[in-house]
Amino acid sequence: AGAGAGNGGTRYDLEKETELRFEVDAGEKVQLELLTGLAEIFGSELNRNKKYTFGPGSKVAVFTWQGCSVSLSGKTEVAYVSKDTPMLLYLNTHAALEQMRRQAERDNERGPRVMVAGPTDVGKSTVCRLLLSYAVRLGRRPTLVELDVGQSGVSVPGTMSALCIERPADVEEGYSVQAPLVYHFGSTSPGTNIKLYNKLTSCLADVFSQRCEVNRKASVGGCIINTCGWVKGSGYQALVHCASAFEVDVVLVLDQERLYNELKRDLPHFVRVVLLPKSGGVVERSKDCRREARDEKIREYFYGFRSASFFPHAFDVRFSDVRIYKIGAPSIPDSCLPLGMSQDDTQLKLVPVTPGRDLTHHVLSVSCADEGEEGSPVCGFIVVTNVDTQAQVMTVLSPAPRPLPRHTLLIMDIRFIDLK
Numbered sequence: 402a403g404a405g406a407g408n409g410g411t412r413y414d415l416e417k418e419t420e421l422r423f424e425v426d427a428g429e430k431v432q433l434e435l436l437t438g439l440a441e442i443f444g445s446e447l448n449r450n451k452k453y454t455f456g457p458g459s460k461v462a463v464f465t466w467q468g469c470s471v472s473l474s475g476k477t478e479v480a481y482v483s484k485d486t487p488m489l490l491y492l493n494t495h496a497a498l499e500q501m502r503r504q505a506e507r508d509n510e511r512g513p514r515v516m517v518a519g520p521t522d523v524g525k526s527t528v529c530r531l532l533l534s535y536a537v538r539l540g541r542r543p544t545l546v547e548l549d550v551g552q553s554g555v556s557v558p559g560t561m562s563a564l565c566i567e568r569p570a571d572v573e574e575g576y577s578v579q580a581p582l583v584y585h586f587g588s589t590s591p592g593t594n595i596k597l598y599n600k601l602t603s604c605l606a607d608v609f610s611q612r613c614e615v616n617r618k619a620s621v622g623g624c625i626i627n628t629c630g631w632v633k634g635s636g637y638q639a640l641v642h643c644a645s646a647f648e649v650d651v652v653l654v655l656d657q658e659r660l661y662n663e664l665k666r667d668l669p670h671f672v673r674v675v676l677l678p679k680s681g682g683v684v685e686r687s688k689d690c691r692r693e694a695r696d697e698k699i700r701e702y703f704y705g706f707r708s709a710s711f712f713p714h715a716f717d718v719r720f721s722d723v724r725i726y727k728i729g730a731p732s733i734p735d736s737c738l739p740l741g742m743s744q745d746d747t748q749l750k751l752v753p754v755t756p757g758r759d760l761t762h763h764v765l766s767v768s769c770a771d772e773g774e775e776g777s778p779v780c781g782f783i784v785v786t787n788v789d790t791q792a793q794v795m796t797v798l799s800p801a802p803r804p805l806p807r808h809t810l811l812i813m814d815i816r817f818i819d820l821k
């Protein structure tokens with residue numbers, strides 16, 4: 402490993418069942434090319450002689466079951482080969498789930514519903530992606546349920562969602578998001594409104610179960626549920642609630658024996674709770690790193706990726722043309738609350754928000770709901786870029802041109818500053 406590859410890159414020859422791990426520096430990008438053999442990134446196969454680009458902050462593992470050589474060019478923070486990976490255990494887990502799908506197919510039952518749990522930075526999202534990619538590569542149609550409101554792989558932060566997976570995640574861009582079902586939570590931590598969090602979990606479980614009743618492939622495919630890294634107190638209770646709402650059959654606990662024992666104790670005996678090691682390659686992310694990842698996710702929503710750039714629209718919206726609400730008590734500025742309303746008013750109610758300067762930079766979900774109706778999914782997001790209280794209008798950034806498709810807007814306590 403480490404010899405020149407002739408194209409300015411560094412060549413790595415990987416033996417079977419090893420992986421090349423690398424991180425990309427801030428402000429840099431790195432190009433990867435598969436030269437010989439077979440390799441995959443988090444379950445998605447690489448094409449030979451195609452250049453894959455990874456942007457700042459990417460943390461990647463190129464794994465090979467059979468052996469391969471790759472070339473890496475650009476500035477990496479670290480790049481090394483590891484022989485010590487839990488991939489065989491993850492593959493065996495996939496094989497067990499596939500066994501359950503086959504059985505479900507035969508006996509006209511439903512496929513495995515799997516909850517992935519563990520503290521932050523143990524590779525939960527990565528394991529979900531791996532299991533989904535392996536399943537879809539066998540022709541299955543599993544559903545990803547994304548309950549990590551801090552780092553959603555499906556939609557912008559502050560949302561909870563479900564997505565039917567029809568192809569492996571794109572090596573560079575992640576899941577291709579065609580028609581996800583997305584609910585507004587409004588904050589990056591379940592603790593800001595745990596009641597709402599649990600309610601939306603139940604909502605997603607209901608919708609998924611309904612879909613399974615009418616769609617045999619979805620039912621057999623089952624689901625993989627990604628959860629938050631908050632595993633104590635109410636966070637733990639939220640995991641137990643999720644397991645029961647989705648009637649999960651399998652719980653994969655990454656890295657934490659205590660959580661594993663607690664879940665084994667508290668979940669019904671027919672739930673298979675499995676402890677899996679985390680990969681040594683998983684990198685701990687700092688607060689800043691997380692914030693940047695969230696920002697990037699919102700930027701992507703409006704501007705797209707390199708390969709498919711979007712051109713968002715900016716336009717004015719009259720206060721009188723929209724109804725802005727917050728759900729329950731997550732902290733938004735007091736001045737946004739109507740007179741006489743306090744922060745601890747009921748947690749699930751739609752509370753009208755009086756538009757003011759404080760709205761600036763907030764992300765708003767555009768609700769599919771008709772006037773005042775509760776519990777609907779969202780159809781998109783906008784960001785308030787300016788508020789003119791005199792003229793009673795706000796300027797928004799929107800993926801689609803005016804007018805807004807709906808008039809009910811839900812405020813997030815997440816902000817996005819548009820630097821473009």
Ligand code: ADP
Pocket residue numbers: 422423459460461462520521522523524525526527528630680681682683684
């Ligand atoms: P969690 O969901 O538990 O917070 P993630 O799955 O998001 O953790 O993983 C954290 C970070 O580590 C991600 O940026 C991911 O790309 C990276 N990562 C995961 N597995 C590996 C690995 N084997 N080698 C290098 N980086 C990895």
